[in-house]
Amino acid sequence: MSDLTPLITTTRTAIRQQIRQRRQQLSIQQQQQAGRDLVHQFSQHPHIQSAQHIAIYLHIDGELDTQAVIDWCWQQGKQVYIPILHPFSHKQLLFTRLTATTPLIKNKYGISEPQLNVTQVIPYLALDLVCSPLVAFDLFGNRLGMGGGYYDRTFSQHQFVRHDQQPPYVLGLAHDCQQHDNLPIAPWDMPIKEIITPSRTLAFC
Numbered sequence: 001m002s003d004l005t006p007l008i009t010t011t012r013t014a015i016r017q018q019i020r021q022r023r024q025q026l027s028i029q030q031q032q033q034a035g036r037d038l039v040h041q042f043s044q045h046p047h048i049q050s051a052q053h054i055a056i057y058l059h060i061d062g063e064l065d066t067q068a069v070i071d072w073c074w075q076q077g078k079q080v081y082i083p084i085l086h087p088f089s090h091k092q093l094l095f096t097r098l099t100a101t102t103p104l105i106k107n108k109y110g111i112s113e114p115q116l117n118v119t120q121v122i123p124y125l126a127l128d129l130v131c132s133p134l135v136a137f138d139l140f141g142n143r144l145g146m147g148g149g150y151y152d153r154t155f156s157q158h159q160f161v162r163h164d165q166q167p168p169y170v171l172g173l174a175h176d177c178q179q180h181d182n183l184p185i186a187p188w189d190m191p192i193k194e195i196i197t198p199s200r201t202l203a204f205c
């Protein structure tokens with residue numbers, strides 16, 4: 001049997017480029033409206049309503065604007081966490097608490113993240129909900145990210161969950177224009193349970 005990995009990798013790079021360009025072309029007004037619509041989706045969602053410790057991201061590169069939902073979470077008394085690049089472990093993420101006064105720095109990709117403060121770090125398995133960024137999604141729950149493998153490594157921690165422990169509920173946030181039919185899937189890809197866009201919530205079993 002031939003090894004399809006190089007072909008899959010080339011196709012995934014092309015899809016990333018195409019969809020990143022598409023989302024970068026959204027206007028500031030479209031981004032702001034998308035962020036407000038996302039609050040509506042959040043406020044209707046049973047898993048989000050009951051979640052207390054929520055990981056989300058600070059948007060960049062045309063990603064769905066999360067500022068309005070972060071404000072909504074704070075208003076609801078929920079705790080918000082942001083991924084930061086792990087200082088020692090290769091391509092791993094740490095999740096740290098974000099408040100209105102948390103100092104932010106730019107990481108090596110130019111993405112804002114909280115300055116590392118070990119007292120504000122939450123273990124991944126203590127999160128109730130993880131809202132992951134993504135570049136492309138399909139209608140089978142597959143996600144394609146920025147190409148670092150950070151979230152796939154994070155999600156694979158579900159294998160360390162104890163019997164009496166619930167892993168975080170993982171969903172993806174994206175603009176509708178980030179949908180791509182039948183993404184080429186790699187063996188390490190972790191499917192997600194739901195995608196939330198400004199206009200709809202797609203659940204996968």
Ligand SMILES: Nc1nc2c(c(=O)[nH]1)N(C=O)[C@@H](CNc1ccc(C(=O)N[C@@H](CCC(=O)O)C(=O)O)cc1)CN2
Nearest residue numbers: 057058059060083109111133134145146147148150151
């Ligand atoms: N807002 C946000 N924060 C996030 C992520 C994200 O996707 N969005 N991440 C999600 O993982 C992590 C950062 N991951 C990243 C991985 C790669 C690149 C990047 O710039 N990659 C190269 C191309 C790499 C390649 O194709 O091999 C580039 O765009 O030039 C950026 C961020 C943590 N924080």
Ligand SMILES: Nc1ncnc2c1ncn2[C@@H]1O[C@H](COP(=O)(O)OP(=O)(O)OP(=O)(O)O)[C@@H](O)[C@H]1O
Nearest residue numbers: 143144145146147148149150151152153156186188
């Ligand atoms: N669980 C894992 N353990 C070790 N390496 C992994 C794991 N998941 C992904 N990788 C490696 O990371 C690299 C990038 O993976 P991939 O293209 O799926 O990233 P992505 O899904 O686009 O990014 P992200 O998960 O950060 O959003 C691949 O070369 C892959 O070998």
